[in-house]
Amino acid sequence: MSITKNIILNHQEIQHKIRRIAYQIYESNVYEDEIILAGIQDNGYLFAKKLKQNLEKISDIKPRLCKVIIDKKNPLSEIKTSLKKEEYTNTSLVLIDDVLNSGSTLIYGVKHFLDVPLKQFKTAVLVNRNHKKYPVKADFKGISLSTSLNEHVEVILSGKQFEAYLE
DSSP states (O other): OOOEEEEEEHHHHHHHHHHHHHHHHHHHHHTEEEEEEEEEHHHHHHHHHHHHHHHHOSSSEEEEEEEEEOOOTTTTSOOOOOOOHHHHHSEEEEEEEEEEEESSSHHHHHHTTTTSSSEEEEEEEEEEEOSSSSSSOOSSEEEOOOTTOOOOOEEEESSSEEEEEEE
């Protein structure tokens, strides 16, 4: 049986979604001077970098990147961040990942940041698959998709051409 690749978002559509989410983040943080964009390692962090570039173009807010390192196979192990807790204490923070599938990665990321007092905490994803087993939601999302459990969403945010496709 061959695997088919169905493109759900092409490069231009992903660029549009990133820009729209950046505007939504700006609107919910319009009175902030600084915001932390905490991207979950790999694609979530790449997505956070793209959001940072867009936020810098459309607002005076100073976005700071924070890489969140979660062992997705063992999410109960220690979660590490590229910023010290003191650097994001009492700030507005957005936890970012590329795909929200079951919600486990996002919920463990949320749990990590709950140990620190924040002004505001939001989540952003490019693709929301609607297969949650944890009560976590994306405050900002590019697209919501209803898929079967045996389908897989792959997002490519590196290189010159971005795409999201369903396998």
